Amino acid sequence: GAVVSQHPSRVICKSGTSVKIECRSLDFQATTMFWYRQFPKQSLMLMATSNEGSKATYEQGVEKDKFLINHASLTLSTLTVTSAHPEDSSFYICGTWTPNEKLFFGSGTQLSVL
Amino acid sequence: GENVEQHPSTLSVQEGDSAVIKCTYSDSASNYFPWYKQELGKRPQLIIDIRSNVGEKKDQRIAVTLNKTAKHFSLHITETQPEDSAVYFCAATDQAGTALIFGKGTTLSVSS
Numbered sequence: 001g002a003v004v005s006q007h008p009s010r011v012i013c014k015s016g017t018s019v020k021i022e023c024r025s026l027d028f029q030a031t032t033m034f035w036y037r038q039f040p041k042q043s044l045m046l047m048a049t050s051n052e053g054s055k056a057t058y059e060q061g062v063e064k065d066k067f068l069i070n071h072a073s074l075t076l077s078t079l080t081v082t083s084a085h086p087e088d089s090s091f092y093i094c095g096t097w098t099p100n101e102k103l104f105f106g107s108g109t110q111l112s113v114l
Numbered sequence: 115g116e117n118v119e120q121h122p123s124t125l126s127v128q129e130g131d132s133a134v135i136k137c138t139y140s141d142s143a144s145n146y147f148p149w150y151k152q153e154l155g156k157r158p159q160l161i162i163d164i165r166s167n168v169g170e171k172k173d174q175r176i177a178v179t180l181n182k183t184a185k186h187f188s189l190h191i192t193e194t195q196p197e198d199s200a201v202y203f204c205a206a207t208d209q210a211g212t213a214l215i216f217g218k219g220t221t222l223s224v225s226s
Contacts, residue, residue: 034213043203044158044216093157095214103148103205103214105157 003027003098006106013084014114021079021109023094030096033077034103035069038091050077084113116141116208120217127194129226137204137217138186144206147180147187148214152201161202162189194224 005024013019023033031052036044048069050056056069066088068080081088093108117140127133139147145166150158164171164178164187171178175194180187191198201221205214 032212043218046213046215049213102160102163104160107157110155
């Protein structure tokens with residue numbers, strides 16, 4: 001069964017608004033959560049690594065002020081897309097290492113910015 | 115940083131045939147190599163993985179081989195079925211050994 005719960009699964013918003021995506025680890029503590037973005041028919045691109053209790057680490061080219069990451073507890077990490085624009089429309093997915101050392105992904109969030 | 119190359123980008127086979135997807139990686143320190151299957155609009159699902167201390171691993175119709183010297187690993191699917199049709203991604207751990215870096219994916223189509 002799922003070990004990572006991601007919400008919402010789909011969101012449509014107007015340009016300029018902010019959208020928050022949540023990922024929760026179920027039944028275990030996730031000190032690290034990875035956030036990926038996937039454009040249609042493309043691969044998963046690592047955006048950032050979120051660590052509980054400290055600042056997230058962003059990959060080159062990812063704007064930290066636009067993609068705000070918070071990992072305030074051992075079971076919850078959030079990604080907020082601020083001032084979203086149509087080019088931010090994408091499939092956002094979180095992932096974390098399980099206790100048996102497998103990277104498990106959330107169900108993903110399809111973001112559409114009008 | 116780590117770079118993962120995956121080939122082919124598309125693969126079409128007849129039901130019952132075998133399918134092979136190959137990946138190469140750049141960082142010799144990488145030590146974990148999973149394969150994921152992704153269906154449209156869904157999360158990638160781990161189908162098999164291998165760590166650097168073994169050269170081959172098999173799980174029913176799926177096998178993975180690893181050549182650390184050459185820095186490449188391959189996915190082998192035997193007796194393919196239409197339900198094997200999906201996008202397959204290989205991955206390798208990044209320089210820090212924490213995140214996964216993915217190949218560009220292979221769209222496998224199995225026709226009956």
